[in-house]
Amino acid sequence: MEYYNTQANDTKLEIFKKMCHIRAFEKQVKKSYDTHDIKCPVYLSIGQEATSATISTIFKPDLIFTQHRGHAYYLSFGGNKDKIIDELLGRDSGCNKGKGGSPGIQDLNIGMIGHHGLIGENVPLAVGATLGDSTKKTLCVFGDGAAEEDYVFTAMAFAQTHKLPILFICEDNDLSILTKKQVRRNWELTDALKAIGMPTANIPDDPELITPYIKEFINKLPAFINCKTCRHLWHVGTGQDGTPQTDRLEEYKQKLLEIGYELEQLQEIEKQKLTEAEVLWRKHLQRQ
Amino acid sequence: MAQTLAETIKEITRKHLEENNGIILGQCLSAVGWVNNTVPDTKNIIELPMTDIAGAGIAAGLAITGRRPIFVIRFQDFMFLNSSTLVNYTAKAKEIFNISVPVFIRALATEGNGTGPVHSAVLHSIFMHMPGFKVCSPMTPGEYTQVWDEFMKSDGPIYVSEHRKSFNQTDEIPDIISPDADITIYGISTARFSAIQAIETLKQEGIKCNFVNILWLKPLDLTEKLTMPLMKSGIGLVVDTDFEIAGASQSIAYELMKKTNKYVEALGAEDRSVGTAQRYENGTPSPEKIITKIKELIEIRKNSNCG
Ligand SMILES: Cc1ncc(C[n+]2csc(CCOP(=O)(O)OP(=O)(O)O)c2C)c(N)n1
Ligand SMILES: [Mg+2]
Numbered sequence: 297m298e299y300y301n302t303q304a305n306d307t308k309l310e311i312f313k314k315m316c317h318i319r320a321f322e323k324q325v326k327k328s329y330d331t332h333d334i335k336c337p338v339y340l341s342i343g344q345e346a347t348s349a350t351i352s353t354i355f356k357p358d359l360i361f362t363q364h365r366g367h368a369y370y371l372s373f374g375g376n377k378d379k380i381i382d383e384l385l386g387r388d389s390g391c392n393k394g395k396g397g398s399p400g401i402q403d404l405n406i407g408m409i410g411h412h413g414l415i416g417e418n419v420p421l422a423v424g425a426t427l428g429d430s431t432k433k434t435l436c437v438f439g440d441g442a443a444e445e446d447y448v449f450t451a452m453a454f455a456q457t458h459k460l461p462i463l464f465i466c467e468d469n470d471l472s473i474l475t476k477k478q479v480r481r482n483w484e485l486t487d488a489l490k491a492i493g494m495p496t497a498n499i500p501d502d503p504e505l506i507t508p509y510i511k512e513f514i515n516k517l518p519a520f521i522n523c524k525t526c527r528h529l530w531h532v533g534t535g536q537d538g539t540p541q542t543d544r545l546e547e548y549k550q551k552l553l554e555i556g557y558e559l560e561q562l563q564e565i566e567k568q569k570l571t572e573a574e575v576l577w578r579k580h581l582q583r584q
Numbered sequence: 585m586a587q588t589l590a591e592t593i594k595e596i597t598r599k600h601l602e603e604n605n606g607i608i609l610g611q612c613l614s615a616v617g618w619v620n621n622t623v624p625d626t627k628n629i630i631e632l633p634m635t636d637i638a639g640a641g642i643a644a645g646l647a648i649t650g651r652r653p654i655f656v657i658r659f660q661d662f663m664f665l666n667s668s669t670l671v672n673y674t675a676k677a678k679e680i681f682n683i684s685v686p687v688f689i690r691a692l693a694t695e696g697n698g699t700g701p702v703h704s705a706v707l708h709s710i711f712m713h714m715p716g717f718k719v720c721s722p723m724t725p726g727e728y729t730q731v732w733d734e735f736m737k738s739d740g741p742i743y744v745s746e747h748r749k750s751f752n753q754t755d756e757i758p759d760i761i762s763p764d765a766d767i768t769i770y771g772i773s774t775a776r777f778s779a780i781q782a783i784e785t786l787k788q789e790g791i792k793c794n795f796v797n798i799l800w801l802k803p804l805d806l807t808e809k810l811t812m813p814l815m816k817s818g819i820g821l822v823v824d825t826d827f828e829i830a831g832a833s834q835s836i837a838y839e840l841m842k843k844t845n846k847y848v849e850a851l852g853a854e855d856r857s858v859g860t861a862q863r864y865e866n867g868t869p870s871p872e873k874i875i876t877k878i879k880e881l882i883e884i885r886k887n888s889n890c891g
Contacts, residue, residue: 314872336860386861397700397860413702414665415634444633472634474615480633531616541719 302507307353309565311503312552314349315545316566317366320573321377325367325384326534333581334384336397341368343528344467346544347535350503351435353509355463358432361409363415363442364399365467369435375403381580389528416445420463423451433517434462441472443485452520456494461517463490463510467501469527484521492552495519501544504551586754586813590622592725596732597654598624607646609639610656619656619692620751623872636665644674646671647685652736660691660707660745661838667711675716684739688732693773693825694748695867700860706773706853706865708745709831712802719743720801721773725766726756727799745801747774747825749868760795761813768794768813770840772801772824772832774868775852779823785837793878798822801832806843814840819885820848821877825868828852847885851877 383390
């Protein structure tokens with residue numbers, strides 16, 4: 297799809313800042329995991345920053361249901377940073393006293409409900425929660441693997457039947473653990489949902505492409521966007537198999553340069569976010 | 585070098601897939617270590633999509649046609665999703681419809697390393713509770729082979745409660761019986777490993793324990809192999825990795841007590857959820873915990889003169 301200019305300039309910069317913030321934070325998670333300060337399994341969002349960064353600048357949901365790979369959403373929507381760090385460090389001061397770990401991060405102040413670890417079950421949960429009080433708007437996020445779980449389509453179809461105000465997002469990294477989509481199925485969830493009348497889009501996770509769909513869809517919920525993205529690290533932990541195929545953060549930065557942003561300004565943001573994350577993590581690690 | 589349990593599983597599977605027109609199905613089988621190196625790279629492997637409900641039904645359908653499927657569930661916790669067709673059709677089909685639906689259910693467990701609330705359970709007990717299942721927990725190559733041979737003769741599903749902690753096991757685990765033992769310990773799943781450690785420690789303190797392996801949880805064959813040591817020692821303890829409350833350990837303790845009229849208690853996982861941080865784990869009873877329990881029981885007997 298052709299690239300088009302869909303955001304105001306200050307929004308573009310805000311999205312870029314959020315992406316840099318997530319990347320910097322996740323790098324610190326990786327570092328602390330590699331030094332064994334973090335002892336629980338971690339599910340990192342490096343490479344997948346764009347969706348949450350973009351959605352959170354436009355859509356303000358009352359409830360957020362993500363799945364195990366949820367750090368980016370927690371951070372984008374302004375979850376308490378001290379509490380996620382302490383959770384990952386397994387401390388009583390963590391958002392779930394260290395009991396939920398990386399998949400379970402939760403902050404009720406932003407309406408974010410922790411994930412228990414059974415993939416896709418957050419979808420019926422989100423649907424029920426919205427049915428309970430449909431004056432509230434909900435964001436529900438899952439992966440391309442979860443999209444195959446029996447109860448996911450059924451729950452989304454229920455939301456469609458009852459016109460529940462939920463924005464469903466699939467972060468489609470083409471992987472269920474390490475098994476590619478084509479080994480698992482030959483269909484797209486967008487096609488299935490289109491057939492029952494839900495507004496859908498199947499697009500790359502470019503903020504400029506996501507933006508118009510979010511703006512349009514939040515007025516006709518429920519709706520579904522499948523965002524094709526690229527996970528840089530292993531499913532769990534911090535390992536890496538070769539160079540990632542794409543890096544959306546880098547591509548977005550290039551696009552910002554093309555439309556006139558100064559390299560120094562963008563580099564300054566990146567540097568600032570890295571420093572902030574480093575300082576924050578150091579503070580927590582020193583508190584041992 | 586002797587074959588490990590993981591290698592044994594892989595070889596049994598290879599033979600089944602290549603020579604019997606057998607089939608194996610599950611999620612992400614052919615990636616990240618091939619299920620702890622228990623799945624061979626050969627034909628007749630079905631990569632299921634991430635369907636934790638229909639998957640079990642597909643396995644049962646395959647079984648109807650005689651393919652004797654091996655159905656792999658990487659974490660026993662997922663059984664709550666996968667069990668409806670297994671419980672309600674697969675296990676009942678022989679009795680109700682006179683149809684054979686033999687599914688070899690490989691239900692894996694793990695513990696430790698922060699696996700958290702939904703990736704750390706051993707759940708064989710709930711399948712013992714339901715009619716139509718054979719339930720076992722093999723921890724050695726020989727036991728696994730025995731279970732497989734039983735499956736090939738079976739008309740219905742076998743719930744095979746596996747645990748990753750045992751995958752490197754090469755040796756068989758012998759019973760330990762002495763005529764003057766103070767107590768008889770019955771071990772299930774990985775609790776067998778910690779029970780044996782506990783028994784070693786107690787021996788140095790002068791406490792003698794019998795040790796009896798329990799491979800088959802259902803049907804439970806209350807042979808003399810199980811009852812005789814208890815008759816002599818007078819008290820017994822069943823240790824298991826699954827939850828104690830309403831679990832295999834309590835159920836088998838009851839059966840043993842009824843059969844022998846001797847006092848038997850149970851020890852399994854505690855009645856609480858597992859949290860991610862290490863202090864919230866709730867896995868296999870530790871040797872220390874088993875030791876405390878054994879001493880407690882011996883004390884009870886002294887005071888009550890039972891047995
Ligand atoms: C119900 C259930 N089945 C299987 C698993 C094992 N599992 C954990 S994550 C995962 C893959 C999830 O893929 P996807 O939804 O695409 O999310 P991603 O990890 O790619 O972000 C699987 C199969 C699980 N946790 N829960
Ligand atoms: Mg995925």
